[in-house]
Amino acid sequence: MKKIAASVVLLTAAALALAGCADAPQTNDSFLACMISDQGGFDDKSFNQSGHEGLLKAESELGVTTKASESQNATDFAPNLEAMQAQNCNLTITVGYLLKEATEAQALVTPDAHFAIIDDNQIVLPNVKPLVFKTSDASFLAGYLAAAYSTTGTVATFGGIAIPSVTIFMDGFVDGVARYNEDNGADVKVLGWDKDKQDGVFTGNFEDQSKGQNTTKNFIDQGADVIMPVAGPVGNGAAAAAKEAGNVAIIWVDADGYETAPQYKDLFLTSVIKEIGASVFDTVKEAQAGNFSSDPYIGTLANGGVGIAPLHDFESKVPQEVQDKIEELKADIASGALKVTSPSDPQ
Amino acid sequence: MSDLNEVQPVQPVSRWSDAFKKMATSQVLTSILAIVVALVLGAILIAAADGDVQRSWGYLFSRPGDFFSALGGSVGSAYSALFQGAVFNISSSYTVGQFFAPLTKTIAYSVPLIFAGLALGMGFRAGLFNIGAQGQIILGATLCGYLGFTLNLPAGIHLVICLLGAFIGGALWGFIPGILKAKTGANEVIVTIMLNSIAIFLLGWLLTLQAFRSPGSNMPVSPRMAPTAQFPHFFGTTIDLGFVLAILAAILVWWIMERSTLGFRIRAVGENPDAARTAGMNVSMSYVWVMIIAGGLAGLAATSQLLSSPAQQLNIDIASTFGFDAITVALLGRSKPLGTVLAGLLFGGLRAGGYLMQSSTGTPIDIILVLQSVIVLLIAAPPLVRAIFRLPDPERERKAEARAHARAAKKEVAAS
Numbered sequence: 158m159k160k161i162a163a164s165v166v167l168l169t170a171a172a173l174a175l176a177g178c179a180d181a182p183q184t185n186d187s188f189l190a191c192m193i194s195d196q197g198g199f200d201d202k203s204f205n206q207s208g209h210e211g212l213l214k215a216e217s218e219l220g221v222t223t224k225a226s227e228s229q230n231a232t233d234f235a236p237n238l239e240a241m242q243a244q245n246c247n248l249t250i251t252v253g254y255l256l257k258e259a260t261e262a263q264a265l266v267t268p269d270a271h272f273a274i275i276d277d278n279q280i281v282l283p284n285v286k287p288l289v290f291k292t293s294d295a296s297f298l299a300g301y302l303a304a305a306y307s308t309t310g311t312v313a314t315f316g317g318i319a320i321p322s323v324t325i326f327m328d329g330f331v332d333g334v335a336r337y338n339e340d341n342g343a344d345v346k347v348l349g350w351d352k353d354k355q356d357g358v359f360t361g362n363f364e365d366q367s368k369g370q371n372t373t374k375n376f377i378d379q380g381a382d383v384i385m386p387v388a389g390p391v392g393n394g395a396a397a398a399a400k401e402a403g404n405v406a407i408i409w410v411d412a413d414g415y416e417t418a419p420q421y422k423d424l425f426l427t428s429v430i431k432e433i434g435a436s437v438f439d440t441v442k443e444a445q446a447g448n449f450s451s452d453p454y455i456g457t458l459a460n461g462g463v464g465i466a467p468l469h470d471f472e473s474k475v476p477q478e479v480q481d482k483i484e485e486l487k488a489d490i491a492s493g494a495l496k497v498t499s500p501s502d503p504q
Numbered sequence: 505m506s507d508l509n510e511v512q513p514v515q516p517v518s519r520w521s522d523a524f525k526k527m528a529t530s531q532v533l534t535s536i537l538a539i540v541v542a543l544v545l546g547a548i549l550i551a552a553a554d555g556d557v558q559r560s561w562g563y564l565f566s567r568p569g570d571f572f573s574a575l576g577g578s579v580g581s582a583y584s585a586l587f588q589g590a591v592f593n594i595s596s597s598y599t600v601g602q603f604f605a606p607l608t609k610t611i612a613y614s615v616p617l618i619f620a621g622l623a624l625g626m627g628f629r630a631g632l633f634n635i636g637a638q639g640q641i642i643l644g645a646t647l648c649g650y651l652g653f654t655l656n657l658p659a660g661i662h663l664v665i666c667l668l669g670a671f672i673g674g675a676l677w678g679f680i681p682g683i684l685k686a687k688t689g690a691n692e693v694i695v696t697i698m699l700n701s702i703a704i705f706l707l708g709w710l711l712t713l714q715a716f717r718s719p720g721s722n723m724p725v726s727p728r729m730a731p732t733a734q735f736p737h738f739f740g741t742t743i744d745l746g747f748v749l750a751i752l753a754a755i756l757v758w759w760i761m762e763r764s765t766l767g768f769r770i771r772a773v774g775e776n777p778d779a780a781r782t783a784g785m786n787v788s789m790s791y792v793w794v795m796i797i798a799g800g801l802a803g804l805a806a807t808s809q810l811l812s813s814p815a816q817q818l819n820i821d822i823a824s825t826f827g828f829d830a831i832t833v834a835l836l837g838r839s840k841p842l843g844t845v846l847a848g849l850l851f852g853g854l855r856a857g858g859y860l861m862q863s864s865t866g867t868p869i870d871i872i873l874v875l876q877s878v879i880v881l882l883i884a885a886p887p888l889v890r891a892i893f894r895l896p897d898p899e900r901e902r903k904a905e906a907r908a909h910a911r912a913a914k915k916e917v918a919a920s
Binding site: 191224225226227229230231232233236237239240241243244258262318320361362 | 859
């Protein structure tokens with residue numbers, strides 16, 4: 158019995174000692190930049206990860222202090238924002254359209270704190286800066302490339318949830334394929350998205366990879382040999398299905414999949430890149446210098462905010478004239494000679 | 505024979521050591537020790553994930569002080585943030601309200617866990633392993649939400665209608681496995697798991713319909729709940745009527761289980777269905793009733809999400825992971841109402857504190873899940889806890905005592 162009593166006392170003492178050596182809360186004289194992910198988490202190999210990398214870059218290069226919290230589902234958004242605000246963040250960046258409601262609510266509660274939200278430009282508040290991307294510019298190029306590369310004459314795309322930041326990829330992709338057909342008198346079909354009706358195939362979330370895998374299998378069964386999943390980590394399921402099928406290429410989104418998802422690198426024809434990291438870095442830099450503004454940042458092909466990744470392993474498999482044509486289109490879009498439009502374009 | 509009644513304990517035991525023995529063999533102690541072990545394991549993981557600890561580990565033998573201070577620092581600050589996020593905030597004690605703000609959040613987060621935990625606990629005591637709380641919450645939320653944003657009623661009545669809706673939605677989803685079990689013997693584990701999936705896809709589909717869609721939005725979320733369908737708050741805190749209802753529900757469940765005929769029947773069926781049947785009880789109907797009441801209680805768990813203010817919206821994540829966390833809560837609470845309330849508060853606290861812990865110290869939020877899982881693992885295996893803390897085995901003690909009694913009685917008989 159003595160032993161038990163002793164161990165109870167010891168444990169209590171240990172617990173007290175542990176609690177006792179907690180640091181007193183630090184006084185923050187340096188700039189504190191904070192970030193909150195959506196359900197994908199910072200290891201989604203996609204846009205949360207890109208955003209987080211931008212934040213870490215700001216930490217190492219600008220000397221700001223950073224804090225980051227992951228959300229596991231939508232019920233975490235508001236508590237995470239609130240807990241972050243208790244840390245006295247100077248700037249809080251929320252990653253994704255899904256955090257719009259929570260960000261808006263918190264921004265109203267703490268009007269003195271600054272916020273930036275990626276992929277949403279519907280919040281109109283003096284302390285919220287939207288970071289949005291004219292992704293259709295870049296996915297147009299990917300669509301053209303996909304149509305040129307396809308041997309079956311069928312390509313496909315699907316989304317996670319039908320929100321503007323997702324469907325804008327699909328709009329550009331469809332237009333790119335249409336342009337290829339027009340230029341070459343071809344008839345490449347796109348499965349999974351009807352731009353006119355703004356309706357298509359969605360997995361319903363950004364988490365369930367098995368749904369991405371099943372959707373992709375269906376597309377492959379229907380003859381698609383280039384597939385662009387616009388669904389964050391769900392894209393991993395698409396890559397798994399493509400690997401299993403063989404002879405199917407994937408177009409990754411948000412980040413260069415060749416680097417962020419190296420286990421599937423030989424499948425990636427290209428990636429439609431949103432330079433989320435760069436936009437985060439620039440926003441932190443501005444805010445740190447005291448120049449925060451609520452004017453939206455719009456990433457375009459012209460300012461390098463969006464782009465397509467190098468072809469990497471596919472360099473030799475895509476004819477030079479196609480590659481030249483892509484470069485030509487890229488220059489046309491950047492200069493404004495060619496306009497790519499989508500109902501989801503940031504205003 | 506009268507001296508048989510005067511049989512003294514074989515060995516005179518001091519009152520203190522007796523008390524100790526009782527404590528050491530009690531289930532409450534096992535639960536508390538399980539929490540302690542979980543915290544220790546959690547501390548090891550927090551330390552292992554910490555950058556400073558990893559760095560100082562590299563030169564542990566040349567300067568051990570660094571390692572131990574990094575160790576203490578990482579674990580201490582993580583747990584202190586967890587504590588401050590869940591109980592009270594030491595650093596910002598400006599007003600009493602702010603001081604206790606974390607506690608009120610803990611209470612708010614505990615409400616759905618208490619409701620769903622009570623629901624599952626009832627099932628466990630009837631011998632039903634109901635995993636369907638998640639689906640029952642979703643159905644409750646669907647009905648409660650729909651009534652909340654479509655109807656136009658006076659304040660009090662609207663709230664009651666929504667609560668009824670939540671209960672009926674959940675009860676319906678509980679009734680299905682109950683009646684299937686009663687009539688066909690279908691395994692409730694499998695049926696409830698399947699119904700969870702059906703519920704989530706049903707809600708997902710409903711949210712694509714115009715009737716459930718917020719006008720002008722392309723997101724799968726409903727319009728906001730009407731202001732008439734919101735719980736009143738107490739003292740300007742996050743504690744609202746939901747918590748009071750949860751406590752009332754706990755008392756009601758206690759009354760049903762311990763004092764009513766229905767509860768007696770449920771417990772008898774849970775202990776031994778064959779014996780209960782032989783005794784003339786209707787086992788099938790007991791299953792159906794348990795599942796209806798439990799489903800309704802789980803459905804009410806949705807109200808703490810939907811009927812809180814500011815005005816909420818029905819979305820696909822409305823049930824979060826409450827239905828699954830509640831299994832843990834019910835197990836930790838040993839399926840008893842008081843235990844479930846306490847376990848619900850603990851898990852609510854882990855949730856509330858987890859947000860602050862992650863945001864202030866960057867400790868991965870997954871630690872919370874590890875803590876919860878270890879607690880359940882140890883609760884499910886009491887011998888493991890006893891082995892770690894060298895506690896006596898209550899079964900063996902009891903048997904030894906019984907043997908001693910029997911011996912003593914025999915001796916008495918022989919002597920007379």
